[in-house]
């Protein structure tokens with residue numbers, strides 16, 4: 224038994240973190256966040272060189288063939304940096320959708336391009352995921368119609384992959400007649416939300432799964448775990464910064480970290496947040512290797528980590544006093560990242576409702 | 586990441602399952618450890634010792650099985666006994682705190698005299714640390730011991746001493762070098778609870794039971810050799826003990842077991858004919874606790890792995906007592922809310938009896954608050970997390986009071 228990250232996982236994590244630290248100093252993050260598109264070509268290409276885009280794509284299609292645990296570790300690093308990168312949707316959920324819902328030939332058509340970073344496929348759910356907004360889409364043969372709002376990681380998408388209520392997936396090219404994409408800058412300026420309207424848009428249908436709904440759920444579960452990991456990383460940044468600030472800021476002739484009121488807020492943060500890391504790892508591992516626990520741990524992890532992170536984001540902002548409330552410090556990028564992730568792919572209430580259903584309690 | 590057990594541990598698992606199948610029926614009831622072990626418990630302890638499931642790493646010359654320390658083995662054993670709902674052996678202050686301390690710093694004579702009887706359950710210990718005026722500020726203990734003609738003469742008072750009413754021996758923190766500084770003036774003595782001049786008075790707690798005591802010392806004689814390590818080394822020894830008190834990682838198993846009981850309770854309790862588990866407000870609280878418990882379990886797996894690899898887990902370990910007692914209290918809180926008004930009228934049948942749901946949960950609900958206070962209060966834990974874990978500055982010192990206190 225070894226419940227921890229392997230040497231290779233830690234090395235990859237280190238190189239990803241080094242890269243992001245180097246490429247995303249605060250001024251750069253600000254500059255990238257302003258347009259709110261959630262994508263930067265040079266950052267994307269740099270990540271391509273690290274091999275991030277093919278992380279979970281099977282080796283036979285040019286990827287690294289790793290799992291959701293690896294994706295979660297990378298997501299934590301991206302959340303830590305508040306990186307404007309369409310990771311959860313494009314790098315994790317999209318290839319996973321192909322791996323579970325598509326034929327071998329369809330995988331062969333798309334996955335090598337995903338691994339190369341050429342295709343950026345955003346994933347949306349018409350129902351299933353528990354998001355507010357409009358989410359209805361229907362197929363007429365191979366033509367997709369309807370409206371799906373609030374799609375993450377779609378700012379620079381080359382394709383949209385929409386899961387319908389029955390678990391069938393439809394892949395539509397962006398910039399095709401019949402597809403209208405409206406991009407919104409969101410609360411979290413590091414990632415936009417996109418609303419899609421389809422009018423008889425030509426679609427490639429993915430329906431190769433034996434159990435189509437289960438395939439959709441597998442993709443949703445992975446998305447939730449990866450968002451929870453991103454949230455964990457963002458909350459860790461806020462905590463690290465608050466601890467550092469508490470050691471520097473002086474009031475009443477003392478550094479504020481020596482006040483128990485401050486110390487206890489931070490002790491509460493670490494006591495709640497640190498177990499979230501084990502939880503995210505466990506849930507990631509469950510997606511890869513413990514099918515019986517995959518859905519339940521995904522629901523609980525998304526719900527619990529988001530609740531903990533809400534408290535951490537509040538208390539660490541408070542620790543910074545008035546400075547924390549300013550734009551100047553930039554702490555708000557992480558606050559908003561956490562707040563954004565909470566509402567995507569189902570908030571805690573929805574996730575717990577599903578956890579109840581999974582156990583026959585609803 | 587690998588949650589599978591290697592062959593060696595699978596073999597141990599199979600061995601324990603066979604053991605439980607053969608002997609499990611002789612196990613006393615799990616839980617209810619706040620009393621002197623009865624004959625059934627002592628017999629069971631003996632069986633466990635013979636099979637090396639307790640005292641596993643204690644050298645054979647002191648009555649153990651003499652195996653190499655292996656946290657994974659310990660975890661497998663704990664998990665298997667918990668799974669089978671079979672008593673895993675005594676975990677009192679003697680077994681869990683004094684024995685590891687003796688093995689670490691005791692003399693050969695002390696180890697031979699005390700380790701064996703303690704792990705067999707024949708010798709019960711209590712911890713004489715807290716005093717009426719010095720709880721969190723433990724290093725300020727004032728109970729005095731003076732060396733007169735080859736004996737320590739002890740005078741003073743201890744309080745909140747768990748198990749003192751039935752203990753045979755006490756490990757005592759007392760002041761032997763009054764002229765020295767607060768921390769350097771303490772010594773650690775081992776003494777008989779039957780010593781003349783020692784008076785123990787059970788102290789009733791909020792649970793209605795007397796789990797702890799006041800202990801008064803009037804010219805109590807303790808042979809000079811009954812000191813651990815040496816004069817003025819009491820603070821050092823006390824910290825060795827506290828390290829063992831807090832390094833019990835078994836907590837997550839207890840939380841998981843409690844959660845299971847809670848799920849069962851909410852499944853069988855109804856209001857207006859609807860089980861609580863189907864009532865959204867109750868169900869939501871249960872689900873939150875289920876999420877927290879999963880996180881706690883994963884965190885413990887992480888600590889276990891780090892311990893097996895010889896890594897010091899730092900702040901990840903320091904959060905265990907604070908986080909664990911808070912989770913425990915939230916679990917028992919939901920249980921008493923589920924029991925509701927029907928759970929209010931209960932009569933404790935005493936610690937030796939098997940209690941019903943209402944008594945068990947209501948007493949746990951109160952005892953969980955006690956756990957937040959005892960063994961270094963949660964505020965003290967937060968000081969430790971902040972100062973040692975996050976490296977935040979200490980409170981400025983005022984006169985003699987230590988800012989961090991216990992531990």
Ligand SMILES: Cc1cc2nc3c(=O)[nH]c(=O)nc-3n(C[C@H](O)[C@H](O)[C@H](O)COP(=O)(O)OP(=O)(O)OC[C@H]3O[C@@H](n4cnc5c(N)ncnc54)[C@H](O)[C@@H]3O)c2cc1C
Pocket residue numbers: 483711712713714715716717718719720721722744745746747748797954955956958959960961962963964965968987988989990991
């Ligand atoms: C169930 C139970 C079993 C026990 N068993 C034993 C036993 O077997 N042997 C033994 O020796 N003792 C035992 N104790 C005593 C226990 O160790 C003390 O009660 C504990 O250390 C707190 O000390 P105190 O009661 O003097 O409270 P105080 O130290 O007076 O604390 C009162 C309040 O002030 C807070 N406080 C104190 N100092 C600080 C600080 N520096 N920063 C922030 N807050 C602070 C505390 O957190 C607490 O909330 C037991 C207690 C309980 C409840």
